[in-house]
Amino acid sequence: MxxxxxxxxxxxxxxxxxxxxxxxxxxxxxxxxxxxxxxxxxxxxxxxxxxxxxxxxxxxxxxxxxxxxxxxxxxxxxxxxxxxxxxxxxxxxxxxxxxxxxxxxxxxxxxxxxxxxxxxxxxxxxxxxxxxxxxxxxxxxxxxxxxxxxxSSEQRKALHVSAVFVNNFTNHLYQMGQKICEEHNVPFEILKPLIFETAEKIKTLTPVEAQTGPAKRNDSITIEAHLNYLTDENQKNIYKLLTQSIQNNGKTL
Amino acid sequence: MxxxxxxxxxxxxxxxxxxxxxxxxxxxxxxxxxxxxxxxxxxxxxxxxxxxxxxxxxxxxxxxxxxxxxxxxxxxxxxxxxxxxxxxxxxxxxxxxxxxxxxxxxxxxxxxxxxxxxxxxxxxxxxxxxxxxxxxxxxxxxxxxxxxxxxSSEQRKALHVSAVFVNNFTNHLYQMGQKICEEHNVPFEILKPLIFETAEKIKTLTPVEAQTGPAKRNDSITIEAHLNYLTDENQKNIYKLLTQSIQNNGKTL
The missing domain is CATH 3.40.50.720 (NAD(P)-binding Rossmann-like Domain)
Structure with a gap:
């Protein structure tokens, strides 16, 4: 022992x-x-x-x-x-x-x-x-x-920053989703299977392959509708920045 | 039938x-x-x-x-x-x-x-x-x-915007995590159990209860270290905005 x-x-x-x-x-x-x-x-x-x-x-x-x-x-x-x-x-x-x-x-x-x-x-x-x-x-x-x-300690730094993105920030997006639901009297429960499937998908697909949604398909009508729908400035800013990032495939242009 | x-x-x-x-x-x-x-x-x-x-x-x-x-x-x-x-x-x-x-x-x-x-x-x-x-x-x-x-159609709007946050944006954060790992020769596989557990947690905890990490505990030393570590402006901007949002508990201040 x-x-x-x-x-x-x-x-x-x-x-x-x-x-x-x-x-x-x-x-x-x-x-x-x-x-x-x-x-x-x-x-x-x-x-x-x-x-x-x-x-x-x-x-x-x-x-x-x-x-x-x-x-x-x-x-x-x-x-x-x-x-x-x-x-x-x-x-x-x-x-x-x-x-x-x-x-x-x-x-x-x-x-x-x-x-x-x-x-x-x-x-x-x-x-x-x-x-x-x-x-x-x-x-x-x-x-x-x-x-x-x-x-190594050097690799661990990368891992920890990545973990902040996939865990801390992801969980915060769940919180935002919950808040938007609750503000409009929709049970957050409805979204949970989507949340599990989003994680499940990367067992078989890369995140790039798994990406869907209005940003990915450059659907500017839906993006505009969503931005008009959101009233909170913080939600709007996060929506805009992440939409741009998806459209640029995660790269700074 | x-x-x-x-x-x-x-x-x-x-x-x-x-x-x-x-x-x-x-x-x-x-x-x-x-x-x-x-x-x-x-x-x-x-x-x-x-x-x-x-x-x-x-x-x-x-x-x-x-x-x-x-x-x-x-x-x-x-x-x-x-x-x-x-x-x-x-x-x-x-x-x-x-x-x-x-x-x-x-x-x-x-x-x-x-x-x-x-x-x-x-x-x-x-x-x-x-x-x-x-x-x-x-x-x-x-x-x-x-x-x-x-x-209702009105509720469905809220649901769809929320779905963009918890699915499209979340999946994009997975992509960013993968990119940071690959840039530093760390297998993205290591992060997958964390991704599944992040989703699993909301079966028993609310997203607010499940939140952890440097932003949540106002650990400014780690936040600074992460921002210095990231070289891509887009990654830095997303890190900053989501960190602020966690610190403000999702609210615009």
Missing amino acids: IQICIIGSGNVAQHLIKAFSKSEKAEIVQVFSRKKESLTHLVDSDKIVTDLSDLKKADLYIISITDDAISEISKQLPFENQLVVHTSGTSSIDFLDSKNRKGVFYPLQTFSKAKPVDFSIIPICLEAENEADYHILETIAKSISNVVFPI | IQICIIGSGNVAQHLIKAFSKSEKAEIVQVFSRKKESLTHLVDSDKIVTDLSDLKKADLYIISITDDAISEISKQLPFENQLVVHTSGTSSIDFLDSKNRKGVFYPLQTFSKAKPVDFSIIPICLEAENEADYHILETIAKSISNVVFPI
């Missing part, structure tokens, strides 16, 4: 704790949390430490906290030459202090506390400084997920 | 023909197409007519053609006082000529010729001028789908 200490108690940390507790390769020996009570529903109370100096020896330390605290916490770790990774999509591997062996264990998914996730289909992006450490990360990653990739 | 003539041979027309051919309530008696060969893979050749004057008597005529041709074709129909509907999300019921009884049969989904669809989960939005006609539409709609709604 690979012995793991998890540092953090947020969303990602909690989903990792749940996933590792089912893994046959990983054993959580301790979890660090500033507030013990935020984890008592998941971890035995005697495994939760609130002081970094109480951390025991382990094969792997996973820092899963906000990006801006990673550097500081990694400096405060009271040991050297251990394998220490973070779970951030945005932070370089070099945000970790060099007194330990560094790595990244980045599960690429959108986590909500309220919704359970199936970790087996979540891609885990790994980075390490040497092959032996990569192997440790790979062993535990493969024990919870079927989709494991080596991804 | 409700006898149906379909007028049109495009994407929606072809998916309807396939769906009705399995229905126990509907019988396709004829299909009108300017080019016979575009439908011979789906319909017996002797049921395809290329001249409107050859249309037989039926209980229902479904016009499934481009929006700008609906009005003209409905005028050219060589009969009166029959039930004639169109399948458009954008056109009012009044685009149909008043010499016949008018209605709308709008399946709200994104259809690609290349991809088969499960019609049973596609919402069908119905409109008719009187209850008897609505009942005919409802009978055949329910014979191919489990999700049937009465939707």
